[in-house]
Structure formats: structure tokens, C-alpha cells
Amino acid sequence: MRAILAGKGALPGLLLEAGPARLVRFSGVPVDVPVGGAPVGDVPGRDVPIYDVIEARFEQLGRLFDDLRAAGVSEVCLAGAMARPPLDPAAFDPFTAKLMPVLIQAMEQGDDALLRAVIGVIEAAGFPVVAAHLIRPDLVAPEGVLAGAITGQADAARARAVLDALGPLDVGQGAVVANGQVIGVETLQGTDAMLGFVARTAPGSGGVFVKRPKVGQDLRVDMPAIGPETIRNAAAAGLAGIEIAAGNVLLLDRDAILAACAHTGMSLWARP
Amino acid sequence: MRAILAGKGALPGLLLEAGPARLVRFSGVPVDVPVGGAPVGDVPGRDVPIYDVIEARFEQLGRLFDDLRAAGVSEVCLAGAMARPPLDPAAFDPFTAKLMPVLIQAMEQGDDALLRAVIGVIEAAGFPVVAAHLIRPDLVAPEGVLAGAITGQADAARARAVLDALGPLDVGQGAVVANGQVIGVETLQGTDAMLGFVARTAPGSGGVFVKRPKVGQDLRVDMPAIGPETIRNAAAAGLAGIEIAAGNVLLLDRDAILAACAHTGMSLWARP
Numbered sequence: 001m002r003a004i005l006a007g008k009g010a011l012p013g014l015l016l017e018a019g020p021a022r023l024v025r026f027s028g029v030p031v032d033v034p035v036g037g038a039p040v041g042d043v044p045g046r047d048v049p050i051y052d053v054i055e056a057r058f059e060q061l062g063r064l065f066d067d068l069r070a071a072g073v074s075e076v077c078l079a080g081a082m083a084r085p086p087l088d089p090a091a092f093d094p095f096t097a098k099l100m101p102v103l104i105q106a107m108e109q110g111d112d113a114l115l116r117a118v119i120g121v122i123e124a125a126g127f128p129v130v131a132a133h134l135i136r137p138d139l140v141a142p143e144g145v146l147a148g149a150i151t152g153q154a155d156a157a158r159a160r161a162v163l164d165a166l167g168p169l170d171v172g173q174g175a176v177v178a179n180g181q182v183i184g185v186e187t188l189q190g191t192d193a194m195l196g197f198v199a200r201t202a203p204g205s206g207g208v209f210v211k212r213p214k215v216g217q218d219l220r221v222d223m224p225a226i227g228p229e230t231i232r233n234a235a236a237a238g239l240a241g242i243e244i245a246a247g248n249v250l251l252l253d254r255d256a257i258l259a260a261c262a263h264t265g266m267s268l269w270a271r272p
Numbered sequence: 273m274r275a276i277l278a279g280k281g282a283l284p285g286l287l288l289e290a291g292p293a294r295l296v297r298f299s300g301v302p303v304d305v306p307v308g309g310a311p312v313g314d315v316p317g318r319d320v321p322i323y324d325v326i327e328a329r330f331e332q333l334g335r336l337f338d339d340l341r342a343a344g345v346s347e348v349c350l351a352g353a354m355a356r357p358p359l360d361p362a363a364f365d366p367f368t369a370k371l372m373p374v375l376i377q378a379m380e381q382g383d384d385a386l387l388r389a390v391i392g393v394i395e396a397a398g399f400p401v402v403a404a405h406l407i408r409p410d411l412v413a414p415e416g417v418l419a420g421a422i423t424g425q426a427d428a429a430r431a432r433a434v435l436d437a438l439g440p441l442d443v444g445q446g447a448v449v450a451n452g453q454v455i456g457v458e459t460l461q462g463t464d465a466m467l468g469f470v471a472r473t474a475p476g477s478g479g480v481f482v483k484r485p486k487v488g489q490d491l492r493v494d495m496p497a498i499g500p501e502t503i504r505n506a507a508a509a510g511l512a513g514i515e516i517a518a519g520n521v522l523l524l525d526r527d528a529i530l531a532a533c534a535h536t537g538m539s540l541w542a543r544p
Contacts, residue, residue: 108452109452110452110453111453158441161441162438162441162443165437165438165440165441166434166437166438168437169430169433169434169437169454171434171454171457172454172457180380180381180382181382181383181459181460182441182443182444182459182460183459183460183461184459185443185444185457185459187453187454187455187456187457188453188454188455188474189455189469189473189474193469193472193473196472196473197461197465197469197473200465200468201461201465201468201469202460202461
């Protein structure tokens with residue numbers, strides 16, 4: 001049995017389609033998958049298998065691990081963005097209270113460090129953590145053109161060079177280059193914020209957006225992803241193409257992405 | 273005699289205060305210094321020496337160099353941002369026409385490459401090109417605190433690491449870090465655009481903005497600068513401090529900058 005630790009976005013739902021699983025929902029974390037008391041089997045246009053929800057709290061990881069064991073869970077996947085809800089000091093179980101010094105220290109080093117620490121805790125509790133694209137390999141793209149045609153290869157190469165330079169600093173899953181000029185570097189605020197910046201400050205550039213994991217990134221943590229909104233925002237920013245890393249960027253989801261490409265005339269390709 | 277090749281902003285006016293000079297104004301390039309037919313001596317609150325204007329065109333560099341020689345010019349300073357006005361093919365003099373292949377090739381590599389090529393042309397014509405801060409050393413700051421107190425040293429160090437990583441790619445004179453997270457990387461659109469992005473997408477962060485030349489940057493080309501608007505924009509973005517490179521960032525101008533710091537409570541310091 002698999003447990004999906006659910007955050008925002010389409011990914012948890014897409015992973016639930018891959019086979020039997022428990023959906024773990026944390027108190028205070030918004031989830032876009034239907035999570036009523038009843039199992040879900042009627043998402044329009046999708047064949048969602050029946051699943052059960054495990055309600056959890058960040059303050060009670062000890063109880064969560066007990067619940068996972070009781071449900072026969074043998075692997076865990078972190079899926080979707082999780083905000084950090086405020087923690088209730090009165091709610092901690094002893095197991096979690098003991099972990100707090102480690103987690104607080106990790107938190108000071110940023111979200112990725114915190115997630116890596118959380119993965120360490122989960123695996124130490126006996127649950128291997130797997131990346132989403134190992135559960136659903138069809139969510140990533142092999143090398144090749146997905147829509148339109150490869151464009152702006154020199155710009156794409158420059159964007160990759162920027163990402164390669166920033167990767168060791170744990171910064172930058174995306175960059176935009178137009179006519180040899182860097183006009184966008186993705187920061188903590190994410191892809192959509194950067195594309196909005198490009199739309200406002202460098203409209204109509206015809207540039208290329210490159211999205212890749214950071215060099216050496218653990219893909220179980222904050223795996224880069226694009227969705228139809230990414231395509232529409234790139235089009236609104238006046239870009240001509242999007243290059244993603246083959247095998248390493250989630251398409252959430254592919255049909256909607258290809259429809260958005262067709263609608264906007266955006267080119268999209270995957271490169272090793 | 274010195275010639276100031278004038279672009280936008282306060283810098284040409286500040287350099288004219290430093291001693292006798294000719295102000296070179298290019299057709300199609302907006303200049304913020306009064307450039308009527310008459311010499312200027314009445315800028316309120318400033319003691320601006322009398323200067324003469326040389327009208328020039330990018331298509332007629334041969335004529336410009338003749339005019340400079342006739343005026344006894346022995347050194348040139350590029351001051352202020354210059355947009356690229358459209359060029360009139362019918363207006364080229366033979367000297368400039370011969371240079372076009374070189375300049376067009378440089379242009380394809382970006383603004384900095386173009387300016388470096390232009391500097392090469394000017395120096396080959398016999399006019400040494402000097403950086404603005406060598407004419408007015410008081411426009412840069414030595415190491416130390418200019419306003420408030422040094423804050424967010426770890427954030428500033430992280431911002432410097434980002435700039436060091438990007439410098440070899442000829443990208444990034446500025447970065448913003450808050451609580452260890454990179455929330456802004458300056459791109460072609462410049463400092464104000466980046467601070468506007470931070471204001472919209474990460475308000476109230478209390479972060480630090482670091483402004484430095486790119487590693488190995490020729491300070492005669494696009495020397496980094498801050499002005500009172502930079503201070504106000506950083507304050508509007510919710511930042512707590514600004515760190516500049518000692519000796520290598522222009523203060524345009526210092527009095528207005530310090531007034532803006534006092535008004536907004538922004539800290540400002542220079543670091544080697």
C-alpha cells in the first residue's frame with residue numbers, strides 16, 4: 001500500500017489514479033483532491049480508484065506513522081505544495097516534540113532543507129519515500145518535441161547556463177532568456193510570479209523559458225512541474241517556447257498542457 | 273578637456289560639476305541635463321560650470337571624433353543609460369559604415385558587448401575612456417555604514433554568492449535575499465523592476481538587497497548605480513537594508529540617497 005502526503009495542486013489526484021493508495025491530508029494544508037469521508041470514484045473524465053483518507057497533523061508524526069503502519073503502508077510520496085501551517089504547541093506528541101530541534105534547524109536553512117529533513121524522518125520511521133514520477137512515469141516527458149517546434153536554441157542554452165550556475169546555491173528551477181538577454185530568474189516565489197514579471201517588464205520578447213531541476217536536486221523534494229497555467233502565463237509573457245528537462249519535470253497534466261499549447265501556439269520540448 | 277557622452281539620469285550633470293567638459297548629446301537619446309543652446313550655470317542648488325554641447329549622431333562617429341579633436345578633448349566618459357535609437361541608413365558617414373559589421377556582431381551578444389565594442393572604437397580613435405568614479409571619486413562610498421546599521425549579514429552573504437555565481441555569465445548586478453531565501457535576481461530590466469517584483473510577490477520580507485558590479489566587469493560600461501528611487505523602492509518592497517560594493521557603485525546622488533534613507537528608515541552600507 002502507498003500513502004500520498006497531499007498538498008495543493010493536481011499531483012495527488014494524478015497519483016491516486018496510479019493504483020491503490022491512502023491519501024494523507026494534514027490539518028491546515030489545502031488539498032485540491034476531493035477528500036470527503038467517502039471514497040472517491042466519480043471524478044469527471046477520470047477513473048479514480050477508491051482510496052481512504054488518513055487525517056494527520058504535523059504536530060503528531062508519531063501518530064501518523066502508527067496510522068500508516070496500521071493501514072499497511074509500505075511507501076510514501078510527497079505530492080503537491082504544502083504551506084507551513086502554524087503549529088499548536090499543545091498538540092505535539094512526544095515523538096514529534098523530540099524531533100523539533102532537528103526540524104527547526106533545517107527550517108532555518110529554507111524550505112528544501114526542511115523537506116529533506118522531513119524525508120529523513122519518514123524514512124527513519126521505516127517508510128521509503130519515492131518520487132512522484134516513479135509512481136507515474138507518464139507524468140514526465142522523454143526527449144523530444146511535445147508541441148510546436150524547438151525554437152531559440154541559443155537562448156535556451158544561455159538559460160541552462162544560468163540554472164547550472166545557480167544550482168549549487170539551491171536557487172533557480174527556471175530562467176527566461178530572449179535574444180541572448182536574461183530577463184527572468186525564478187526565485188522562491190515560483191514560476192508564475194516570474195512569468196508575471198516578464199509579462200510586465202519585457203513584453204513581447206519571443207524568448208524561451210527553461211525549466212529544470214536544480215543540479216543534484218532530490219526529485220522527491222519540490223520536483224519541478226509545469227501545468228496548463230504555465231503555458232498560458234508563458235504565452236501572456238510573450239514567450240515563444242518552453243524547454244523542460246527530459247524525465248525530470250512533471251506535466252500536470254499532459255492533456256491540459258498540450259491543449260494550452262495548441263490554444264496559445266506555444267512550443268514545448270524536452271531536452272536531456 | 274573632457275567629453276561626457278550623455279545618457280539618461282543624474283550622472284552627466286554630476287560629472288559636469290567636476291570641471292570643464294563638453295557635453296555630447298546623441299540624436300534620439302534623452303538627456304536629463306539642461307542642454308539648450310546656451311551654457312548652463314544656474315541649476316538650483318548646484319554650482320554647475322559652464323559647458324558646451326556637441327550634438328552627435330551614432331551614424332556619424334567620424335564626424336564626432338573630428339568635433340572632439342577640434343574641441344581639444346583628451347578623454348571621454350560614457351555617462352548614463354542610452355537606449356538604442358533607430359539608425360538612419362542614409363545618415364552614415366564612411367568611417368561609421370566601415371565599423372558596422374563589428375558593431376552589429378557585438379550587438380548580437382548583448383548591450384554590454386556593444387558598449388565594450390564602442391569603447392574600443394573610441395579608444396582606437398585616440399580618446400581614452402574613463403569611468404565616472406575616476407572623475408568624481410566622491411560618487412562612490414568607501415567601506416562603512418552610510419545610514420542605519422548593518423543588518424541581515426547572512427542574507428547579504430547569500431546574495432553575494434548568487435551574484436558571484438552569475439557574474440561569469442554577465443548577468444546580475446543585484447539580488448535580494450530574505451531569511452536565507454533568494455526572492456529577487458536582477459535581470460536586464462534592472463533594479464527598479466526587480467524591487468517592484470519583490471514588492472508584489474514577497475512583501476514585508478525584511479530582506480537585504482545587494483548591489484555589486486559583475487565579477488570582472490569593466491566599470492566604464494554600465495557601472496552599477498543607486499539613487500534615492502532605489503532606496504524608496506527597496507523600502508516599498510519591505511526590505512530592511514541595502515549593501516553596495518565599496519568603491520564600485522555610484523551614488524546618484526549621495527545627499528538625496530541619505531535623505532531617502534532617513535525618510536524610510538532604510539539601512540545602507542558599503543562592503544569591499
